[in-house]
Amino acid sequence: DGGITQSPKYLFRKEGQNVTLSCEQNLNHDAMYWYRQDPGQGLRLIYYSQIVNDFQKGDIAEGYSVSREKKESFPLTVTSAQKNPTAFYLCASSSGRAYTGELFFGEGSRLTVL
Amino acid sequence: RKEVEQDPGPFNVPEGATVAFNCTYSNSASQSFFWYRQDCRKEPKLLMSVYSSGNEDGRFTAQLNRASQYISLLIRDSKLSDSATYLCVVDGGATNKLIFGTGTLLAVQP
Numbered sequence: 001d002g003g004i005t006q007s008p009k010y011l012f013r014k015e016g017q018n019v020t021l022s023c024e025q026n027l028n029h030d031a032m033y034w035y036r037q038d039p040g041q042g043l044r045l046i047y048y049s050q051i052v053n054d055f056q057k058g059d060i061a062e063g064y065s066v067s068r069e070k071k072e073s074f075p076l077t078v079t080s081a082q083k084n085p086t087a088f089y090l091c092a093s094s095s096g097r098a099y100t101g102e103l104f105f106g107e108g109s110r111l112t113v114l
Numbered sequence: 115r116k117e118v119e120q121d122p123g124p125f126n127v128p129e130g131a132t133v134a135f136n137c138t139y140s141n142s143a144s145q146s147f148f149w150y151r152q153d154c155r156k157e158p159k160l161l162m163s164v165y166s167s168g169n170e171d172g173r174f175t176a177q178l179n180r181a182s183q184y185i186s187l188l189i190r191d192s193k194l195s196d197s198a199t200y201l202c203v204v205d206g207g208a209t210n211k212l213i214f215g216t217g218t219l220l221a222v223q224p
Contacts, residue, residue: 090157103212
């Protein structure tokens with residue numbers, strides 16, 4: 001079955017540690033996105049990539065980094081510079097530009113900083 | 115003003131009721147509009163796109179009013195399984211971004 005796989009589903013991190021969230025898709029989609037969701041807030045865009053080896057900052061990129069070395073993979077690193085990293089992180093992909101079609105989401109990764 | 119605004123609810127309605135959600139957006143250049151559904155602690159999933167002429171999918175009807183910059187979602191004959199958060203999503207105009215509203219929580223009561 002085609003889809004997006006995020007791992008891990010739950011992650012606990014100590015302050016000062018970097019952590020990498022995995023996102024893999026087998027939908028053959030060109031575009032991939034990382035969102036963050038906090039209670040009472042809408043999804044906020046962290047980074048997005050429209051093609052391999054290229055990515056752009058979203059609205060809240062500070063403290064995060066990404067890479068897009070393969071079409072299928074778009075990992076997100078939450079660095080120690082991110083002040084409030086505890087959140088629900090969602091990876092998504094789309095076949096074309098986001099505004100022309102559907103976004104397909106992974107099941108999300110819940111990060112808790114202890 | 116927020117780019118996309120929704121009433122957070124919750125909307126508590128009995129089974130069989132008709133319920134309507136509204137959403138306003140600030141960017142007059144926006145061209146694409148969507149309603150997504152998100153179950154508790156799950157990922158969002160596309161419910162329906164919203165077209166200029168309005169569109170219907172079973173019990174769900176979506177409408178767009180460009181002049182007033184709002185979109186609506188009407189759910190008829192509510193089911194218990196409709197209980198979820200409904201996210202209004204609008205494209206960011208010239209950017210390749212989608213702007214998500216904070217969502218409206220619907221709780222359908224037996």
